[in-house]
Amino acid sequence: MKRLLLIAIFLSPLSLLAQFSFVIKGFGKAYNDGDKIFLTYRQGDRLVEDSTVVKNRSFKFKGTFATKVRGYLSRNDNPRFALDLSDSFYIYIDSGQISLTSPDTLNNTLISGTPLNDDYAKLNNALKPVAEKRKKLKDLNQLSTEELKDTAFVNSIKANAVDAYYEAFPIQFKFINEHPNSYVSLLTLAEMARSSKYIPQVAQSFAKLSSTLKKMPEARKIAATIIESKKISEGMIAKDFTQNDVNGDAVTLSSYQNKYVLVDFWASWCLPCREENPNVLAVYEKYKTKNFVVLSVSVDTDKDKWINAIKEDRLPWVQVSDLKKQNEAAKVYGVTTIPANLLIDPSGKVIAKDLKGKALREKLAELLDDK
Known part of the structure; x- marks a missing residue:
């Protein structure tokens, strides 16, 4: 699983803001006693890093926060040093108790317990058919030396991966349009805005977001991307360079x-x-x-x-x-x-x-x- 990237949120000094508490409880059938679980999330310009150890296939975190953000959990790979996180899972830092259960690893976690994480669970459930399809695609890292020599074969695998990636977009747009007040929708749309192919649809969904979400830094970046995308459109004469x-x-x-x-x-x-x-x-x-x-x-x-x-x-x-x-x-x-x-x-x-x-x-x- 490629290294996960957090979206920074810039805030006023945290000491001036109210503090809320959260509890994260996790269980995984494939966890081993002694496995180390890392929790990472951002508060303003400060990166919060915590860790705990698995006992009886379970782990627990307690913490406080000033603003709701998305962070992630990783198992046995310290994100400070690892180039790739092979076993990890996004999580929304939200007030209350957050429950995570898995039939095996963090990658296949089911999450619930707070409004944002319930929304995230709904999105994951909607994306499940696409996720299952992606799992069936061949992994380039697992190809044999002989298979890697077959350029046409390797290129076909890469092309299939790109096609599968974009299959998620209609499902994500549907979720965003049905949840215009959710911070999950905003972050999902921010990620989709990185794909210039879908900027017109991003603009349509962005217009439906709540006024509260539109005031957030991620929203301002999306708005700027939409404006830039209008510099050239279909039907215009291409600008020379x-x-x-x-x-x-x-x-x-x-x-x-x-x-x-x-x-x-x-x-x-x-x-x-x-x-x-x-x-x-x-x-x-x-x-x-x-x-x-x-x-x-x-x-x-x-x-x-x-x-x-x-x-x-x-x-x-x-x-x-x-x-x-x-x-x-x-x-x-x-x-x-x-x-x-x-x-x-x-x-x-x-x-x-x-x-x-x-x-x-x-x-x-x-x-x-x-x-």
């Missing part, structure tokens, strides 16, 4: 006029980007003789890491970057999250935005399969 390729030669977007151009924003450090690269490579190889090109814009600042990622992912098309902290082309197109892309037709008009996985393959098939 020039950046240097890996050899330092200037490349201008308009030099690709009279072609279908996929402008792809990515970075070497962006795992979702790297997972989407095989999908882009597949459509490039299929349609490169049918008036289709890819122009990738990296938001990297480290040239060596950028070039190494290009080599590792075997990307044969033109790659450009200005290597600035805020890429100028990304700013022009209102790109606040990656991966992001736009598809431009031979007349220079933007005809689609943020096509990933299956959606990209279907759109190009619609445009180019008969050519």
Whole structure:
């Protein structure tokens, strides 16, 4: 399970705010006496870290907080030092007793006991079919050496993972729209806003959130993302830009006029980007003789890491970057999250935005399969 990231909430000094108490009680059939459970959550700009030891397959935490936040539990992996948390679970720090039970590990926890965690349980239950489907997908980390040599096989696994990821979005939108007063909805929407593909739907759900939630820092970030996304829309003429390729030669977007151009924003450090690269490579190889090109814009600042990622992912098309902290082309197109892309037709008009996985393959098939 990839390392979990907390969303920081900036508050006035905690000493000036009321303190509330919580109790967390957990039980897992696969827990062993002596297992260490770590609890991590944020209060303002302070990271709260606690730990306890499993006894009789159970553990318990007691604590206080000034504001409700999301944190997480991890078993036997100290999040301060671990690169990956193999057994972990999100939890909402909420007033009252929070109960967690599991047939095996933290990863499969059932949670209840407070309003926020009850909401979180409802969302998890709705997402269960998608979660079960994801479990059946092959794990790249468990492939044999021979299987890893089969590039087509590996790329198909990555493409399936991307498709499965987006299957959760309609379910999450439904939950958010039905729970406009829940902090769970706000944090879920904040995560979904990182996928530029769904910004129009994010905007619709954001409008339905309560006024109280809209005043929170996470909401302000979502609002800013929505505003930036409107810098370019389908039907507009693509804005020109020039950046240097890996050899330092200037490349201008308009030099690709009279072609279908996929402008792809990515970075070497962006795992979702790297997972989407095989999908882009597949459509490039299929349609490169049918008036289709890819122009990738990296938001990297480290040239060596950028070039190494290009080599590792075997990307044969033109790659450009200005290597600035805020890429100028990304700013022009209102790109606040990656991966992001736009598809431009031979007349220079933007005809689609943020096509990933299956959606990209279907759109190009619609445009180019008969050519």
